[in-house]
Amino acid sequence: MSTSRSTVKELLNSSKQQPQIRVCGWVRSVRRGKDIAFIALNDGSCQGSLQIVVAASLLEAPALTALGTGACIAVQGNLVPSPAAEQSWELQADQLELLGGVDAAYPLQKKRHSFEYLRSIAHLRPRANTFGAVFRMRSALAFAVHQFFQERGFLYVHTPIITTNDCEGAGEMFRVTTLNPATPPMIDGRIDWAQDFFGNRAGLTVSGQLQGELFAMAFADIYTFGPTFRAENSNTSRHASEFWMIEPEMAFADLERNCEVAEAFFRYLVTYALEHCRDDLAFFNERIAPGLIDRLEQLVGGQFHRVSYSEAIRLLEQSGRAFEFPVAWGQDLQSEHERYLTEEVFAGPIFVTDYPQQIKAFYMRRNDDNKTVAAMDLLVPRVGEIIGGSQREERLEVLEQRMIAHGIEPASLDWYLDIRRWGSCPHAGFGLGFERLLMYLTGMENIRDVIPFPRTPGHARF
RNA sequence: UCCCUCUUAGCUCAGUUGGCAGAGCAUCUGACUGUUAAUCAGAUUGUCGCUGGUUCGACCCCAGCAGAGGGAGCCA
Known part of the structure; x- marks a missing residue:
């Protein structure tokens, strides 16, 4: 042969x-x-x-x-x-x-299986039609991410997986240690992390953003694309303990520019899928999410709306809707509020901008009203928040004030403050959850079904 | 972590107001001259999630536990 x-x-x-x-x-x-x-x-x-x-x-x-x-x-x-x-x-x-060969015990049959069952045989599910389509699209879209940024001259930077920043404010970290958990060295009744491998408490990264900012202060336009880890006890269809995130960071950019790039990026990825993944999309359109291709085409041809947080609150208050959670300026938007805005009021993607500073991270740039920060979330129907970003606080004194207000010791992030001390400039960036993008593009409703081997609380088999 | 729901054949699921455990698919056997997740006929397949309780009798009612799913929070 x-x-x-x-x-x-x-x-x-x-x-x-x-x-x-x-x-x-x-x-x-x-x-x-x-x-x-x-x-x-x-x-x-x-x-x-x-x-x-x-x-x-x-x-x-x-x-x-x-x-x-x-x-x-x-x-x-x-x-x-x-x-x-x-x-x-x-x-x-x-x-x-x-x-x-195979025998009668082969778990995959020529029939439809539930996604729950297929998750229990994640080593075999790539051979199922749906997962063939999912992972071909995952590969294609990963390439499209790089192509978008490379075409625009962005530098791809590999930010560290292991980090000693304990205050990124993006969630609980997985601890990385070589200490013996049964007999850790103690000092004053507490674990002496100085004796650990890195001489400090270390963990898996929850975001490459802080290091991304450092590179943006040298290469102007950069992006990261890599695994991200959150040790939150989240049990939902759109959270995983290990996921992939794309985080561009742009010097000389404000919130407006940030939204423009995020919109262009999202449109580009949807367009790429429509042009390069036609057969797999047809499968999803037929078997998983009827109307999917129409929705994607409408998104490419349609408008991304902008609405400030304050306007969003007004729209929610005027809606006459009985929400489970009350709507009040200063409170974060709940999932039901976000869904109402993106699915019913605008029936399409919307940027919500300028959130109250007390509900957002310390590094987001304070607006002149001294109440809000230059933050933006991109909400899309069915998936919810898919992008979160902001213009960063480039003013040293203001950043130090915000850190103190958030209970973060400025000395612990001296290197992050240094780029505000020397050659600082306005800059902005955002994070796109790669799996949430895939959920949007495929119509798959559970994040565990767009990751080859998902990690969630209690699950790291395979 | 909280709330709700679910757990019956290898898979998808019915079921009994408490009285012998069911179907389709898969598998096996046979039929069929070109099929399309082929079709037709027949056969095999069970710790009814686990532990305890109520009852003459529990897959069914009750309690606890485990696992799964959905929703919420956290966020990408």
């Missing part, structure tokens, strides 16, 4: 007959007739499967008894036009080799 391999995608898109083609993949279904059998073969290269046509007698070999749904095979034969309506090409096989 030949050693070169054609992919199913190449063959399904072939423009001509091809003799003696070799193709390898996993069996989706076997349909046996008296004289002839059909095998649907998928190799992950695309949504579709290649129809293998094989003489029934060829399958009767003893070595092929374990050929069923899930088996891995290599096939050689001629690619010819298919006489049937469902596909234009099929492979007339003359050699078939079983690389890895």
Whole structure:
């Protein structure tokens, strides 16, 4: 048998007959007739499967008894036009080799499984149609993220995974230590972190933003794209303990510029998906989220609305709606409020800007009203908050005041303050949750189903 | 962490106002000259989540525990 391999995608898109083609993949279904059998073969290269046509007698070999749904095979034969309506090409096989057989215990069947069940077999679920589509789109969109920023001259910076900042204000950190948990060194009745590996309390990053700002003060436009860790005990369909985040940071940019870039970025990613992931989107549109493609096309052609936090509060107060949580200026917007705004009032993506300073992080730039900060959240229907960002406080004295007001010791972030001390400038940035983007693009409703091997409280198997 | 719901065959799910445990799919056997998650006929498949309680009798009612899902908070 030949050693070169054609992919199913190449063959399904072939423009001509091809003799003696070799193709390898996993069996989706076997349909046996008296004289002839059909095998649907998928190799992950695309949504579709290649129809293998094989003489029934060829399958009767003893070595092929374990050929069923899930088996891995290599096939050689001629690619010819298919006489049937469902596909234009099929492979007339003359050699078939079983690389890895299956037995009756194979958990994936040629039928629909629940996502909950598939999560319990996360090592096998990439072979399911839905997850093939999810992870092909995840790969494509990761590439699109880099392409957007590289086309615009942004520098890709790898910010650290391990950090000793204990005050980023973005959530609980996972502790990183080499101390023996049974007998840690003690000082004054508390653990002596000075004796730990890094000479300080260390943890996994909850955001690359602070280091991103440092690089923006040298390269002007930068972005990060990497894993992020939150040790929050969050049990929702849109939170994970380990997720991927994209965080651009731009010198010489204000909140307005920040929103412009965020909007262009989001539009670019949706457009990229529509142009490059057509087959997988068609699958989601048909099987997972009817109307998905229409919604994505409307978003690309439609408007991103802007509304200040204060205006949002007014809209909510005037809505006449009985919300579970009361609406009051100074209180953070609840999920039900955000959903009402993005799904009903504007029926599309909206930026909510200029939040009260007491409900936002210390590094967000204080507005001239001395009450609000130059923050922005991008809310989208069905997913909610997908981007959060702000113009950063570039004034040293104001930043120190805000840190103290937030209970953060300025000396603990002296390096962060230094860039305000020397050569400071206005700058802004935001964070996009990559998985939330994928949820929006695919219509998948649980973040655990757009991450290859999800980590959530109590779950780090696989 | 809080609130609600769920847990029955390998998978998806019915079910009994407390009285012999059910279907479809999968699997196996057979039929079928080109199928499309093929179709048709037959067969196999159970710790009814776990522990205890009530009862002549519990899959069903009660309590505790475990796991899962949805919602909330935190946020991306």
